[in-house]
Amino acid sequence: MVATLSRPRLAITVLALLAGLAPGVRAVPGAQAAPAACADLAPIRLAADHWIAGHGSATDSTWFNALFIKGDIETYRRTGDSKYLSYATAWANHNNWKLPTNAPNYDGPEASQEYLDLYDLDPAHPARDIADAQAYVTKQTARVQGGKVSDLSYVDAVRLGALSAFARLGVPNHNQAEIDAMAKMFAYTEAHIYDRAAALWWRDSRWVGTTQHWSRGNGWIVTALTDTVAALPAGDPNRAHYVSLLQAMFAKLKATQQAGGYWTADVDHPSAYPAPESSGTSMYTYGLARGIQLGYLDAATYTPVAQRSWAWLRDTALHANGVVGYVQGPASHPSQYQPISPTATSNYGVGAFLMAGVEASKFTPGC
Structure with missing residues (x-):
């Protein structure tokens, strides 16, 4: 039997019915639209709409597309515009709410986190919509119980291997395992690739002992821990450690x-690859803004940092035509896809931009 998330079954509001949602899509609390006067809604919409216009929802569930869907879902929460929820739901339906079967290593489970987001947003979703996400967590838990703890051996896997899904399923279902x-x-990941002296992460074992810390790689850690912290109860000892x-x-x-x-792509050596890099910058902005909101980052210290990064x-990074540029291509270290072009873009880069914009906009006057 598939475990289901414990959550209230909420009624559809009159406002939702008036919103003209697509068939099978329901608006629920979780879409907390910003005031119409919010100046940051326009750039967020511009980036989301440009990508959607050029890419149908019939895309696969690999991490490239799933990260855009994450940003698209957050755009729905911020704008309340049903077209973003409809796009994400159509994507999930196209993939039958399944994780990809041909993704390398632990790059595939990212989609489980977007399925959980959609499941949380719509209380009418049946449990089968997160069955594959639950099956992955169940299988992985059994591997760990069998002594295999080394699967998340590279930074991408901490996010793409869906660390937060274990908390999001385990906590409400009281599944301590x-x-x-x-x-x-x-x-295991922390013991092997965390550079404690630098307070940053090596991408994988190849870089251990060096001073090279890849920007998006550290962004993967930031987004994974940020979402996991948000899912864990305040008294959980893991949460306290992740916050630290x-x-x-x-x-x-x-x-x-x-x-x-x-x-830049190399956090510690900006002169080595001086071009700006937007995917890592977006992930840091997302983590900064959520950390301030959740109370574990000092607002006076870090709000200006988040505001500067969001302003850039x-x-x-966002062009007048809606292209989110300066995105380093699929990589594992700073030197790849250099120099990064102002117009270099990707689905995951746009998704990260949307995640950053939604959270950072909450600090903008009028928003």
Whole structure:
């Protein structure tokens, strides 16, 4: 039997019915639209609409597309516009709410987190819509219980391997085994590729002992821990530890933010690859803004950091035609896809931009 998330079954509001949602899509609390006067809604919409216009929802469930869907879902929450929820739901239906079967290593489970987002948004979704997400967590928990804890051996896998899904399924279902499995897998990752002296992460074992810390790689850690912290109860010891890691990381990232508000592909050596990099910058902005809202990052210290990075993303990385540029291509270290072009874009880069914009806009006057 598939475990189901514990949640209230909420009625559809009159306003939702008036919103003209697509068949099978229901608006629920979770779409908390910003005021119409919010100036940041326009750039968020511009980026989302440009990508959607050029890409139908019939895309696969690999992480490239799933990350865009994450941003699209957050855009729905911020704008209340049903077209974004309809797009994400059509994507999930196209993939039968399944994880990809041909993704390498642990790059495939990312989609489970977007399925869980959609499941949370619509209380009418049946449990079968997250059956594949639950099956992945169940299988992975059994692997850990069998002694295999080393699967998340590279930074991408911490996010794409869906660390937060273990908390999001384990906590409401009171499944301590899933939470323990999450903690053990992450503990292995931390023990092997966390550079404690630098408060940053090496991409994988190839870089251990060096001073090279890849921007998007550290962004994967930030987004994974940020969403996991949000899913864990306040008294959970894992949560306290993850918060401490994020606090150390953001102290370092504050010090390495460039004057323009961005980060480069190599966090510690900006002169080596001086072009701005928007996907890592977006992920840091997302983590900064959520950390301030959740109370574990000091607002006076970090709000200016988040505002500077969002200002660069909004005013420079985003072009007038809706293209989100400066996105490093699919990579594993800073030197790839260099120099990064102002118009270099991707689905995951746009998704990260949307995630950043939604959270950072909450600090903009009028929003």
